[in-house]
Amino acid sequence: MRALYQIVWLPPLMSFVLITGLIECSIILMDLPAYLAPRPSAVALALWMHAEELLKATWHTGVAALLGLGMSALLGALLAITLASHPLIRRAFYPYAVFFQTVPIIAIAPMLVIWFGYGQGAVVAASFIVSVFPIIANTLTGLLSTDPALLDLFRIAKASSLHTLFKLRIPGAIPHFLTGLRIASGLAVIGAIVGEFVADSYEDGGGIGTAVEIALKEQRTDLVFAAVLMSSLLGLLIFWLVSGLNLLTLKRWHLGEFKDS
Amino acid sequence: MRALYQIVWLPPLMSFVLITGLIECSIILMDLPAYLAPRPSAVALALWMHAEELLKATWHTGVAALLGLGMSALLGALLAITLASHPLIRRAFYPYAVFFQTVPIIAIAPMLVIWFGYGQGAVVAASFIVSVFPIIANTLTGLLSTDPALLDLFRIAKASSLHTLFKLRIPGAIPHFLTGLRIASGLAVIGAIVGEFVADSYEDGGGIGTAVEIALKEQRTDLVFAAVLMSSLLGLLIFWLVSGLNLLTLKRWHLGEFKDS
Amino acid sequence: MKHRQGAGLKLRGIHRQFEGRPVLNHLDLDIAPGEFLAIIGPSGCGKSTLLRLIADLDQPDQGTLDQSEEDVDVAFVFQDPCLLPWRSVIENVALPLELQGVPHHHRMPAAEALLKTVGLGEAQGKFPQQLSGGMKMRVSLARALITRPDLLLLDEPFAALDDITRHHLDDHLQSLWLNHPMTVVFVTHSLSEAVYLADRVVLLSAGGGDITLDYKVPLAHPRTPATRVSTPFIDHLKIVSEAFELLARTPE
Amino acid sequence: MKHRQGAGLKLRGIHRQFEGRPVLNHLDLDIAPGEFLAIIGPSGCGKSTLLRLIADLDQPDQGTLDQSEEDVDVAFVFQDPCLLPWRSVIENVALPLELQGVPHHHRMPAAEALLKTVGLGEAQGKFPQQLSGGMKMRVSLARALITRPDLLLLDEPFAALDDITRHHLDDHLQSLWLNHPMTVVFVTHSLSEAVYLADRVVLLSAGGGDITLDYKVPLAHPRTPATRVSTPFIDHLKIVSEAFELLARTPE
Amino acid sequence: DASDDPGVGTPFKADIQLNWVPEPEFGGYYAARDSGLFDQEHLEVELKPGGPGIPTLQLIESGQVTFGITTADNILIARDRGADLVALFALYQILPEGIMVHAERGLGGLEDVFKGGTLAMEPGTPTFKVLEKRFGFHQIHVVPYTNNLAPFLHDPLLSQQCYVTVEPIAAKRAGASPQVFPISDTGYNPYSGVLVTRREVLIKHQEEVHRLIRAVKAGWIAYLKDPTPANQTMHQLNPTMDEATFEASSKVQTPFITGMPATPIGQMNLERWQTLSGQLVELGLIQPGDTQSAFLPSE
């Protein structure tokens, strides 16, 4: 017989019910005004009333976030490999990766818009910029922490640096890369939302960012939270996707990570 | 004799001079309008003219980011330890860590302001919220990927779970924690800036985020970029601080990482 | 200090398989309290697997494993040294005492003394990655001995050592066992070491996972370097060797 | 295929120290092309360090190391198995050929054949963490042999094996060396194995880091199981053993 | 009656939360402060500069500040949510917001703007909805506005929202020739730069509030006469805006303050509040409600 808690979705569901119940009660008891903290039930109602638009917005944002994450995975890994290739390159250019991470999207919004046009392109770019750094940093750590004994083995076999890279460093860095990807998955969503704040086109309804912005302006706190909830669910979904990928890839050789989930 | 490139600050400086030079020339040659990409020299001028305010703003943001990062390190590590303690807890509550990461600060800005007051408090909270997840995720990975052979050793010695935690899992997770901290360092800065966008008090001059937003509204692109530059330098500074900590702690037992820098 | 004879063990019908291939095949084995048992067998025959089952690190697919006493203090010397890389040699050795709550000023001298007996008195401040292979194994041995366990499980502890050091540690282990009675299960691939140390030598078969030979070595303890060149020892060794060779020649 | 005699080596005044303590102390050593040299010595005396210097994995603090030929193909069996955890056994063995650009359909049969000779024909699809300690070392040995190197460096390759398997692999290594001439430097802590295999046995002193004994074993190759029980063999072994024991008794 | 004798007792303490950093739209307040008009009314007023994302309404509602500046439509929306706010003084008789286009396009009016090109605008605001309702966004590409002129300067077919006091001046300086169509042309013309407080405050401190309004009014009259001293003060506080911009901007805003036809400074009337309320109801932003109590009629 399977223990109840082993059913994957049960524990988060239970804690969700518990937490929202607690919030609902405390808001009622403390008599907090709705514009401050809307009651979960009000949020649920807003979610229900605006389900169609919110789902469309989530889809819109989700596509952009996945594209951004995909670019981050690809370019982030490539950048990490480039940085790993020589200490000189690493010293000279790693700071720019940090730079990328600390630049506020709003400050470079016009550039995004002028290069990629309003709409999906700029949103994906924002998602990429926000999510790429953890992938670079984690992959780089992985590439640089190859077991020295295995490096010796490759040196003795007179392996070319390309071979050492592809047959040793990269396979060894995959677990690190995947941790980076997990961190990046949430950032890709938030990046897409921020991108929508600054560069989305409203014609096709827009994404979660647009929905949040409109709800904020209309002082509809319940709708704001409903949209935030959707963004979090989207983040979770992508996170779970990535974690699934993780399990699939690491089953064979990575030690204990998440072996229970 | 030390090779030139081994001097830590030389390669980034050289690449910086190179890159800004290239940008300056191409802007001049292609006759790009200033509104699109201000010339590095214009940015430098703005930096010089507003040095005092910008430095004050950077200090303001830096303090908030360091406080946020400190809280992330502390609470993130504690949360990761809690999550690592049991699969049930992990399943039930890890999703909320992801939630934290995907919530747009702007949407919860009013709450931050009400809870933490307008100004530093809310900004630190934003910095914390944005930077905590990589620490949780990386530390958790570290805590869960303890060498099974060492776990066997502790089981045989009938070690209590507290002992296993403090004498095995946690020391083993330190390299992962520090990678998380490195990723978080940039995020703490951007979190503080975003926090300032939505909740900073202008009374004491405000931080970089405030400076960016004001410069944007006043249509001073050169100042916007000067402020962004300061934020990036701040990010780098904190990143280097954290990396230094890394080297210090890992010198003894972590394999090859950054052994050259 | 404990006044035990060591822990006894009763294995009944122990079966363990990996990916459908049985490694231990309905094995029965009794280990008496205080016995010194050597387990030998070809590489990959299941010696480490058996030791892990005894240590409760792995569960059999079938069969039962009973201990004669409750709350047995077990120590294990793994085939790999398994040292904590962030702890110095002496801190690694003192670890089991630390886990039992023994205070610093008691456990450190004990660890230091043990390190001397394994010939590493001068390496106590080093870190594992600064040690040679044999030195690591000796640290691991010292760590296992420090708690004076009731049941000591050793998985080829001396494999990485030269003969001289090995003989020295053989004798050290024997005197420890004689002075502080405990049950020892000793996996080795050196037949002469098995015969030299053990009350009883058990030969596991490859593939089958059965006991091929269960041989009581009727030599009195303590055994000394002179024992190694005595005729009775050489005769016993011959019997074990021949059984082993026969087993190795038999196709699986 | 190469038609070499193997690579010769000339070590002059090799000095290597860790944290101020010399491990190798101005060592001179000539290794002739095609020679089978065994290096023995107490645990921690610097055998692995010497091998790493020869393999160019480490640089001496002083002294020079010359190879008789350019572009020598070196293989190394480390003291730890050093397998890539994400590759199956056969892929691990085929790795050196893969790095030399040998196509898949050539390298896989070669790897399979070698795995059979080390007794792991059936384990080729397994992953390293599914293997026993001795099996891992045998995979590592097969990997080193697959390129038929000019210079083969082995650091206690058979330490984790039982005597029977060990003798079998000793003979396999010998026949390989006889048929495909190469220089072999073989670190072992089994004196009898050293005498059985080597043209020449070199005994390193502990602490001092000098050569205490450099003994030419005047037995013809190939040596066979019968050699092990022959009087000349036992006599040579006695000489080496006595030198070793004397060294071990001498305080550093 | 103490209120008739403002020189007695400790002065009444009041803080006014501005909704942005010091700029000409707050000139009258700084003028009042610097030329002692608040002191004369025996008031101790603290002007709190705002900044990015300042939640003025929430700060007033939660009592963290006594007074604040916002727009009339925000006040009605907040009241609809249950916050009992009262408008005290309205600076701009005409909404100083507009749609800025490139003059080269030769557009004749707001309706032409929506026939093509791109419109950069913050979504969700009442203005946004008014324009959408009135003109429809079918032919125009609507995108966010992030307070940056670059897209406008880059794209000759891009129109954008603007404050008449800010963006057109900057666009001109950047070499473009902007043309502005005021939003008020649509008939949507809420008061803005409105001084607001909670009813509670008004009830408790009626006299003090009236004194404050008097001082503010006097401050604005002084500022309109000579903006330079207050502009200098504000430039000290907000060096990002240079002095020339301060001057240009204060000149531009004057007609929006005085109104067409000229109206006494700060005055509000019920009719316009009712019109606004009706418009917001129509936009679906509020329920019909009492507008009489939304503002304090001028004395």
Ligand SMILES: Nc1ncnc2c1ncn2[C@@H]1O[C@H](COP(=O)(O)OP(=O)(O)OP(=O)(O)O)[C@@H](O)[C@H]1O
């Ligand atoms: N990286 C290092 N840092 C410090 N000391 C080291 C390092 N590597 C080796 N040593 C020291 O050098 C000495 C010789 O080590 P080495 O590994 O060569 O010994 P060995 O002869 O191979 O021993 P064994 O038979 O046990 O494998 C040891 O005392 C060891 O502590």
Ligand SMILES: Nc1ncnc2c1ncn2[C@@H]1O[C@H](COP(=O)(O)OP(=O)(O)OP(=O)(O)O)[C@@H](O)[C@H]1O
């Ligand atoms: N986790 C595992 N998954 C699959 N097979 C395993 C696993 N662990 C052990 N085996 C298999 O079980 C068999 C016995 O392994 P074990 O480690 O017990 O051998 P051993 O007798 O200790 O050998 P050695 O003397 O070489 O250490 C081997 O064939 C090995 O491949």
Ligand SMILES: [Mg+2]
């Ligand atoms: Mg084993």
Ligand SMILES: [Mg+2]
């Ligand atoms: Mg060694």
